Amino acid sequence: MMQQPGRLIGLGVGPGDPELITLKALRLLRESPVVAYFVAKGKKGNAFGIIEAHLQDAQTLLPLVYPVTTEVLPAPLSYEQVISDFYDGASQELALHLDAGRDVAVICEGDPFFYGSYMYLHDRLAERYQAEVVPGVCSMLGGASVLGAPLVYRNQSLSVLSGVLPHDELKRRLADADAAVVMKLGRNFPKVRQVLEELGLAQRALYVERATMANQKIVPLDEVEPMSSPYFSLIIVPGERWQG
Numbered sequence: 001m002m003q004q005p006g007r008l009i010g011l012g013v014g015p016g017d018p019e020l021i022t023l024k025a026l027r028l029l030r031e032s033p034v035v036a037y038f039v040a041k042g043k044k045g046n047a048f049g050i051i052e053a054h055l056q057d058a059q060t061l062l063p064l065v066y067p068v069t070t071e072v073l074p075a076p077l078s079y080e081q082v083i084s085d086f087y088d089g090a091s092q093e094l095a096l097h098l099d100a101g102r103d104v105a106v107i108c109e110g111d112p113f114f115y116g117s118y119m120y121l122h123d124r125l126a127e128r129y130q131a132e133v134v135p136g137v138c139s140m141l142g143g144a145s146v147l148g149a150p151l152v153y154r155n156q157s158l159s160v161l162s163g164v165l166p167h168d169e170l171k172r173r174l175a176d177a178d179a180a181v182v183m184k185l186g187r188n189f190p191k192v193r194q195v196l197e198e199l200g201l202a203q204r205a206l207y208v209e210r211a212t213m214a215n216q217k218i219v220p221l222d223e224v225e226p227m228s229s230p231y232f233s234l235i236i237v238p239g240e241r242w243q244g
């Protein structure tokens with residue numbers, strides 16, 4: 001008899017506070033024989049840190065270690081190729097478990113479909129295997145909560161922007177936004193702050209590092225040390241308050 005393949009599960013575990021995991025994610029995490037997680041070299045993994053207290057001895061752990069995050073690659077290696085090969089390899093590793101009938105939960109910090117690496121596994125595997133995605137509280141909502149910043153009132157629209165965007169592109173989009181969230185700061189921080197200053201938005205903008213995590217830090221935007229901003233930080237420009 002053919003072995004019934006396992007399920008691929010993209011499991012959002014929330015932005016950091018272990019209590020911000022959903023009941024459904026917790027149940028599926030406990031039921032999954034294999035737990036995979038993305039992690040930067042030499043680090044513990046943010047998603048892993050959120051759920052590790054719930055793991056049981058019988059579960060197989062599958063760390064998927066990024067070959068590169070911020071390092072400059074020597075020619076002829078390109079970031080896109082190295083990352084694409086990495087996702088190919090990770091998908092094959094997962095497929096071995098799925099083919100053997102084992103469910104694999106890929107735990108994701110925040111939400112899996114919101115800038116999560118899980119998306120690249122999903123794109124490679126979801127046509128071949130049954131895939132289930134459990135949404136998580138994403139970082140911008142965790143950030144808005146700890147900053148005490150209502151995001152959008154009434155008919156305002158929210159722009160979610162990547163700090164990786166070039167200066168002019170970021171400026172054009174921010175100039176048009178009622179309210180905005182800028183993700184992926186890290187080395188992009190000085191450029192993002194510069195744009196906010198040029199637009200006169202710096203006073204309204206709020207900055208948080210590792211929102212809801214134990215080492216969360218909220219710093220006034222003009223006091224952030226430019227080169228110390230971690231990748232896990234974001235800026236919120238809340239919508240103008242509506243006197244309802």
Ligand SMILES: C[C@@]1(CC(=O)O)C2=NC(=C\c3[nH]c(c(CCC(=O)O)c3CC(=O)O)Cc3[nH]c(c(CC(=O)O)c3CCC(=O)O)/C=C3\N/C(=C\2)[C@@H](CCC(=O)O)[C@]3(C)CC(=O)O)/[C@H]1CCC(=O)O
Nearest residue numbers: 038040043045046047069070109115116117184186187231
């Ligand atoms: C190149 C760069 C640019 C960019 O963001 O575009 C980038 N990651 C950078 C840095 C960085 N990444 C991480 C750390 C350690 C953080 C720490 O632990 O403190 C650091 C910083 C460091 O190493 O110092 C870990 C990490 N990365 C992702 C997750 C979440 C997840 O996997 O869900 C986690 C946490 C896993 C966990 O721990 O739970 C996910 C993504 N990161 C991607 C790209 C995309 C994948 C590649 C692709 O497909 O292109 C994707 C999927 C986002 C996407 O799709 O856009 C940027 C350089 C910016 C710069 O120049 O400063």
Ligand SMILES: C[S@@+](CC[C@H](N)C(=O)[O-])C[C@H]1O[C@@H](n2cnc3c(N)ncnc32)[C@H](O)[C@@H]1O
Nearest residue numbers: 110111114115138139183184210211231232233
């Ligand atoms: C690869 S994306 C992952 C997003 C995640 N899947 C989510 O749902 O929020 C990484 C970016 O999310 C933001 N981020 C994730 N978690 C964060 C947190 N706890 N506090 C602040 N920013 C966070 C940062 O801007 C970071 O550069």
